[in-house]
Amino acid sequence: MDVVVIGAGMVAHRFAESLLSRPEAGVRLTVLGEEQHPPYDRVGLSGHFRGLTPAQLTLDAGVFGDDRAILRTGDPVVRIDRRQRRVQTKAGSTFGYDALVLATGSRAARIAASGADLPGCFVYRTLDDVQGLQAYVERRGRELARPLRGLVIGGGLLGLEAAGALQGLDVACTVIQSSDRLMSAQLDSAGGALLGRLIAQRGIGVRTKARTVRLDADRSGAVAAAQFEDGSFESADVVVFTVGVRAQDALARESGLRTDPWGGVLIDEHCVTSDPRVLAIGEVASFGGKTVGLVAPGYAMAEVAVDVLLGGDAAFPGFDDSAKLKLSGVEVASFGDAMGSTPSCLDVVYADPVAGVYKKLVLSDDAQTLLGGILIGDASAYGALRPLVGAPLGADPVSYLLPEGGALPVSGDLPDSAVVCSCSNVTAGRIRSAVHEDGCRDAAAVKSCTKAGATCGSCVLMVKKIVGTELARLGETVSTALCEHFDLTRRQLFDAVRVSGLSTFSAIIERFGRGRGCDICKPALASILSSLLGAHVLDGELATLQDTNDHVMANLQKDGTYSVVPRMPGGEVTPAGLIAIGRIADDYGLYTKITGGQRIDMFGARLEQLPPIWQRLVDAGFESGQAYGKALRTVKSCVGSTWCRYGVLDSVGMAVSLELRYRGLRAPHKLKVGVSGCARECAEARSKDVGVIATETGWNMYVGGNGGFTPRHAQLLASGLDDDALIRAIDRFFMYYIRTADRLQRTAGWCEDLDGGLEGLRQVIVEDSLGICADLDEAMAAHVDRYEDEWAATLRDPEKLRRFESFVNAADTPDPSLAYVPERGQVRPATPEERAGAVLIAGTVLEVRR
Amino acid sequence: MSVLIDAAAGVRVCHLRDLEVERGRAALLGDTQIALFLLTDGTVHAVSNLDPYSGANVMSRGIVGTRGEAPTVASPMHKQVFDLRTGLCLETQGRAASALRVWPVAVVDGEVLLTEDGVQ
Numbered sequence: 011m012d013v014v015v016i017g018a019g020m021v022a023h024r025f026a027e028s029l030l031s032r033p034e035a036g037v038r039l040t041v042l043g044e045e046q047h048p049p050y051d052r053v054g055l056s057g058h059f060r061g062l063t064p065a066q067l068t069l070d071a072g073v074f075g076d077d078r079a080i081l082r083t084g085d086p087v088v089r090i091d092r093r094q095r096r097v098q099t100k101a102g103s104t105f106g107y108d109a110l111v112l113a114t115g116s117r118a119a120r121i122a123a124s125g126a127d128l129p130g131c132f133v134y135r136t137l138d139d140v141q142g143l144q145a146y147v148e149r150r151g152r153e154l155a156r157p158l159r160g161l162v163i164g165g166g167l168l169g170l171e172a173a174g175a176l177q178g179l180d181v182a183c184t185v186i187q188s189s190d191r192l193m194s195a196q197l198d199s200a201g202g203a204l205l206g207r208l209i210a211q212r213g214i215g216v217r218t219k220a221r222t223v224r225l226d227a228d229r230s231g232a233v234a235a236a237q238f239e240d241g242s243f244e245s246a247d248v249v250v251f252t253v254g255v256r257a258q259d260a261l262a263r264e265s266g267l268r269t270d271p272w273g274g275v276l277i278d279e280h281c282v283t284s285d286p287r288v289l290a291i292g293e294v295a296s297f298g299g300k301t302v303g304l305v306a307p308g309y310a311m312a313e314v315a316v317d318v319l320l321g322g323d324a325a326f327p328g329f330d331d332s333a334k335l336k337l338s339g340v341e342v343a344s345f346g347d348a349m350g351s352t353p354s355c356l357d358v359v360y361a362d363p364v365a366g367v368y369k370k371l372v373l374s375d376d377a378q379t380l381l382g383g384i385l386i387g388d389a390s391a392y393g394a395l396r397p398l399v400g401a402p403l404g405a406d407p408v409s410y411l412l413p414e415g416g417a418l419p420v421s422g423d424l425p426d427s428a429v430v431c432s433c434s435n436v437t438a439g440r441i442r443s444a445v446h447e448d449g450c451r452d453a454a455a456v457k458s459c460t461k462a463g464a465t466c467g468s469c470v471l472m473v474k475k476i477v478g479t480e481l482a483r484l485g486e487t488v489s490t491a492l493c494e495h496f497d498l499t500r501r502q503l504f505d506a507v508r509v510s511g512l513s514t515f516s517a518i519i520e521r522f523g524r525g526r527g528c529d530i531c532k533p534a535l536a537s538i539l540s541s542l543l544g545a546h547v548l549d550g551e552l553a554t555l556q557d558t559n560d561h562v563m564a565n566l567q568k569d570g571t572y573s574v575v576p577r578m579p580g581g582e583v584t585p586a587g588l589i590a591i592g593r594i595a596d597d598y599g600l601y602t603k604i605t606g607g608q609r610i611d612m613f614g615a616r617l618e619q620l621p622p623i624w625q626r627l628v629d630a631g632f633e634s635g636q637a638y639g640k641a642l643r644t645v646k647s648c649v650g651s652t653w654c655r656y657g658v659l660d661s662v663g664m665a666v667s668l669e670l671r672y673r674g675l676r677a678p679h680k681l682k683v684g685v686s687g688c689a690r691e692c693a694e695a696r697s698k699d700v701g702v703i704a705t706e707t708g709w710n711m712y713v714g715g716n717g718g719f720t721p722r723h724a725q726l727l728a729s730g731l732d733d734d735a736l737i738r739a740i741d742r743f744f745m746y747y748i749r750t751a752d753r754l755q756r757t758a759g760w761c762e763d764l765d766g767g768l769e770g771l772r773q774v775i776v777e778d779s780l781g782i783c784a785d786l787d788e789a790m791a792a793h794v795d796r797y798e799d800e801w802a803a804t805l806r807d808p809e810k811l812r813r814f815e816s817f818v819n820a821a822d823t824p825d826p827s828l829a830y831v832p833e834r835g836q837v838r839p840a841t842p843e844e845r846a847g848a849v850l851i852a853g854t855v856l857e858v859r860r
Numbered sequence: 861m862s863v864l865i866d867a868a869a870g871v872r873v874c875h876l877r878d879l880e881v882e883r884g885r886a887a888l889l890g891d892t893q894i895a896l897f898l899l900t901d902g903t904v905h906a907v908s909n910l911d912p913y914s915g916a917n918v919m920s921r922g923i924v925g926t927r928g929e930a931p932t933v934a935s936p937m938h939k940q941v942f943d944l945r946t947g948l949c950l951e952t953q954g955r956a957a958s959a960l961r962v963w964p965v966a967v968v969d970g971e972v973l974l975t976e977d978g979v980q
Contacts, residue, residue: 027956072912072958458952494927526882526900528925529934529941554882558921558936561883566936570916617921817888818874818896826891827910827917842915 011037013319014097014105016087016261017113018043020052020069021292021308025111026081027073028316037319039079040105042097044086044114047137047843048074053305058140059175065841067137090265092285109319112262112275112283112290113312116255116303121163125225130233131249134172143250147179150232150247157182159245161236163222164252165192170337172250173214184215184244186236191218196333196344200361201384204368208340208387211366217244225249255303257294274301279325281315289315302329310435330432332399334385334392340366343389346382346399347372355381360411362387369411371395371403378402393472397428397438430476431469436462438476445480453477492753493530496523500678500753504538513543514551533557534753537640540676541748541789544796546803548810559638562814563800564620565611566638569828569839572620573613574600575637576627577673580647580665580685581608590630594623601836607644607682609637614837616824618816624801633799640754641676645669645683648692651704659704661687664733668702668740674797675744678751678760682716683740696724699757700740705729709736713743713771714761722758725768728776741790742775742783749789870966870973877970879904884920884933889974894963895920896972897944899931904972905944906963911935913955927951 013029015022018041026041043049050067051057057067074081082099089098096106118133120126130150132143151158160176162169165187176183185192191202192209206216221239225246228234235245257274268276268284274296281289292308293301307329317324332345350357354375361368367387374381380398385391391410401424403410424430426439444450444459453474457463463470481487491497496519498506503522512518515535519527527535536547536555545552547560559565564572576591583591591610595602598619600612615623624634637643647665651657665685675681684695685702695701701712701724708730715724728739751760764771773779775786804810815821829845830837873887879898886909887894893909897920909917914937922933924944931944934951940958941951947960966973 031957070913070956070958071915073956075912075958454953464955495925525926525928526924526931528927528932529923529939532923532925554880554924557923558918561921566918566921568914568916568937570914570918570937813880813883816886817893818878818885820888823888825893825917826888827893 011108011319012106013037013039013109013111014107015039015041015111015113016090016097017041017115017292017294018045018049018081018083019113019115019292020049020305021115021312022111022113023049023069023073024309025113025291025312025315026079027070028313029319030073030076030079032316032320037078040107041074041079041081042085042087042099042105043081043083045136045138046084048081048083050137052136055134055137055140056171056175058137059144059178063841064137064843068842071842087261090261090288092265092267092288095287108287110288111315112288112294113292113308114258114261114294116257116293116301118251119254119256120251121222121253123222123224125227125233126251128225128227128233128249129231130247131225131251133251134168134175135255140175143175143248144179147176147181147248151180154247158247160184160248160250161186161244161246162250162252163236164254165189165216165218166195166252166254167193167333167335167337169250169252170209170214171335172252173209174337176248176250177212177214181248182213182215184217185209186220186222186238186244187216187218188221189218192216193342193344196331196348197342197384197386198349198370200359201368201370201386204361204363204366204386205340205342207363208366209337212339255293257296257301259294262290262294270296270299270301272296272301277311277326279314280318280323281311281326282318289318291315297326298328300329302331304329304331304333306330306332306432306435309433313435330429332396332432334389334396341385341387341389343385343392343396344383345392345396346380348382348384350382352381358407358411360408371407371410373403373407377407380407393469396432397424397430397472401425401428424472424476430472431460431462431464434461434464436460441473441476442480445477446484450477451481451486492534493528495519495525495527495531498522500534500538501750503534504541504749507535507538508542513539515539515555516551527555529557530753533560533640534678536560537676537678541793544793546798546800546810548800548804548807548813553810553813557639562617562620563634563636563804564615564638567613567839570825571614571616571828571839573611573637574615574620574623574627575605575609575611575635576632577635577669578609578632579669579673580645580662582647582662582666583610587630587632590626590632594626594630597626598623599837601838605637605644607637608646609635609644611637614830614839616816616828617814618822618824621805621811621814625805628799628802628805634801636674639676640679641674642669642672642681642683645672645685646693646695646698647685648687648690650685650687654687656690657687657704658706659687659709661685661693661702661704664702664709664736665693668737671737671794672740672744674800675748675793677744677748679754679756681744681757697721698724700724700743702736702740708732711736711739713768714758716756716758725761727768727772738787739775742786743771745786745789746771746775746782749786870968870975873906873972873974875970876904876967876972879972882924884922884924886917886920893917893920894974895922895933896965897924897931897933899924899944902967904965904967905931906965906974907933907942907944907947907960908962910960911937911940912949912958912960913938913940913953919960 049069085099085101087097098104118135158181160181160183162173162185165185173183173185192205224237226235262275275290277295291311314324314326334343350372356373358371371383372381380403424438428438444456450456532555595612600614605611645665645668647661650661682698683700684693684698686693686695687704697715703710710729712724713727829840831840884895884897895909897905909919921936934941947962963974
């Protein structure tokens with residue numbers, strides 16, 4: 011069956027993904043897109059202003075890697091010939107079909123006012139729109155040499171998002187709304203009014219009941235002001251229209267398909283149009299007299315269309331226009347019958363204008379069934395409430411509305427039919443069957459299996475709860491096993507390896523595990539063996555256990571090349587050293603950047619270039635550095651008493667000695683240290699695993715800082731230490747952590763989990779309450795003694811060097827797929843679009859130097 | 861996947877001793893990159909070196925292991941896990957299903973051969 015899809019947006023992508031994943035589908039699929047870009051995340055478009063590249067917004071391109079599928083972008087369809095069953099594109103190609111799917115989406119509207127097309131006026135719909143907007147703001151800001159003023163016409167979801175984006179570009183921004191409140195389609199007047207105040211508090215102007223009648227230009231012809239119905243003006247250097255969308259149904263109309271006079275191709279509940287061979291999905295489709303500009307209903311239609319094409323009888327249940335989002339830092343959610351339009355429904359409202367919170371539940375007249383709701387300021391109950399729409403609430407409604415601290419009454423007991431993940435339309439029943447029938451044992455497995463939680467993630471906690479409840483029902487507990495190959499935790503495995511004295515992966519997995527390991531247990535064992543044996547990471551079978559960074563002793567980057575970070579203990583470097591590093595980077599065409607840890611990172615080194623780069627570093631007196639993997643990364647320092655007029659102690663000298671002492675130390679997670687020469691804390695030492703701060707009475711030692719996505723400040727463990735006492739305490743802290751922490755547990759979490767907390771830790775490593783300090787000291791002494799420059803050792807060993815050949819049958823041939831473009835005087839990897847030549851931002855692709 | 865191959869129809873890629881047990885090597889055929897894996901049972905598997913999720917040619921640098929009975933390789937980029945026999949992705953990390961192309965391999969007199977079919 012030949013299936014042709016017109017449109018290559020998110021809904022078309024979901025359709026293609028779903029169709030091609032059905033094993034029974036004997037189809038050839040052609041997807042024809044008007045935009046130059048492959049399908050991308052339009053919902054996440056504003057991420058562009060936070061630095062997301064088009065490539066990062068691109069949806070999984072692997073879908074079209076399938077032999078059965080063709081994706082053609084930048085070539086709009088201009089005609090549908092339903093009699094001959096074929097479509098023709100602008101470039102002149104024709105494609106015959108057995109089934110045609112319209113997924114042309116919608117177009118952003120502008121207001122019907124004069125001047126709406128002036129330079130500086132934008133809509134907010136496509137990647138090209140936002141790129142154009144950004145480029146204009148940058149150019150206009152330079153021309154006017156002052157901060158820009160912006161207007162967003164339209165105060166709905168998209169308008170608030172666009173306002174946030176403009177604010178992020180340093181444009182002073184006002185939202186213009188014609189009705190009396192923001193988000194008038196989703197919020198009641200009390201909610202809309204509160205939202206307006208919260209948005210205004212965040213520095214975005216809000217003007218309601220303002221109808222724009224004209225836009226005026228300055229002498230250069232660019233937009234400069236807007237005039238409103240009441241005669242007032244606002245000046246504006248850039249204007250964004252977010253006044254709604256219009257279904258792109260022109261093709262369908264011209265081909266004689268039935269359309270709604272208000273826009274949209276009419277479909278039945280199977281997404282079939284007035285021609286049984288033509289389906290329509292997403293924003294172009296009109297169902298029940300309505301088109302909706304949200305992705306979730308479009309995804310649901312895509313799944314229905316796939317099922318129908320393959321002979322099923324799936325039906326579109328109707329629009330769920332629930333929405334939860336964070337606008338300029340304000341949480342807003344609206345779901346179900348938010349406006350309370352059901353006859354004789356009841357409202358339960360909690361409002362705290364001082365705290366900026368408004369919550370409303372709409373209930374049936376007997377107060378038993380949840381119909382909808384609005385949550386502003388604190389939308390944490392959304393994930394629990396939205397699936398309950400149409401179902402008995404089962405608890406006092408007030409309990410859902412009270413501020414945090416009142417625990418949510420919802421457990422994993424939702425009815426099977428309740429939709430938990432609205433992005434992918436996954437019900438509680440489907441999640442339960444994933445546990446019972448598909449063998450999923452955690453939320454991650456359920457995500458892979460059902461897509462629940464894979465899009466916006468707001469339901470992940472709910473998914474976890476349901477999975478937990480079902481596992482409990484099965485009499486299973488949440489496993490602490492390392493992975494499917496080892497039932498032990500990392501700590502148990504560490505002890506097992508130490509006590510058994512086994513030193514090879516094969517022997518260890520044979521005795522304590524099963525199978526041949528995986529990317530979880532192998533690196534964990536590599537780290538354990540490294541701590542216990544201190545062998546070179548590429549010795550014998552150890553090499554096969556290493557994750558790629560440790561395997562090639564450099565940091566993997568997104569295009570498959572590596573970065574090299576020369577060791578620079580304490581961040582100290584001589585001018586001659588700087589020159590040597592600069593020469594190496596220049597000779598190899600590497601992109602260079604100063605890292606967050608005061609080192610110089612050189613990017614873009616290919617596998618086969620690593621050894622010669624290391625050789626150059628060794629010749630210049632450097633080693634490379636473990637700026638990767640689960641090991642000591644860097645010891646950061648301020649300038650200290652040797653130069654600083656405030657410095658109390660020599661922080662650089664201490665940082666250098668600590669970095670040299672702990673270099674090469676492998677751990678359950680990465681380790682960082684900071685040393686500040688006085689209480690001004692210029693090294694930001696308290697954000698490190700170990701922070702050292704000089705005082706008049708000696709070194710203060712802090713532990714357990716950072717922690718990744720939940721950062722914490724390090725806590726004081728000991729104070730007034732001399733150099734030797736400090737080093738001894740750090741030795742013991744690190745070694746105790748290495749021996750007892752879980753896999754990937756950072757020192758912050760490890761400290762929190764310790765028996766007796768920080769005081770207990772202090773007793774163990776300062777007062778030796780367990781009597782293990784001699785062992786810890788000995789283990790660290792062994793590490794320091796046997797440290798060798800791993801890179802220099804590799805250069806001496808022809809067997810190890812063979813691992814750096816680019817290809818087994820062409821040892822020095824560069825990876826032919828690499829391509830770079832210039833940016834700010836250096837190079838960066840080319841994006842997929844630049845590779846395809848479709849959007850060449852910067853002229854020719856630079857040749858990679860040999 | 862075990863396929864009978866006429867040795868004459870195969871393309872020699874390398875010698876078996878060029879491969880390291882449970883650690884991949886990349887090979888180049890024209891502009892096509894292939895990841896070769898020698899397992900403990902002596903079999904050699906060949907799949908596309910291109911990681912369909914990251915778009916980088918890195919599969920040969922992934923960690924080899926097993927999922928149940930299936931011999932696997934995990935992408936070093938974002939840890940998607942693929943079955944070396946079929947190329948199918950067993951652990952998508954929440955992304956859409958995808959697969960690596962698989963080439964039939966024969967080992968004849970210690971030489972690792974890929975078939976023309978797979979190479980075209």
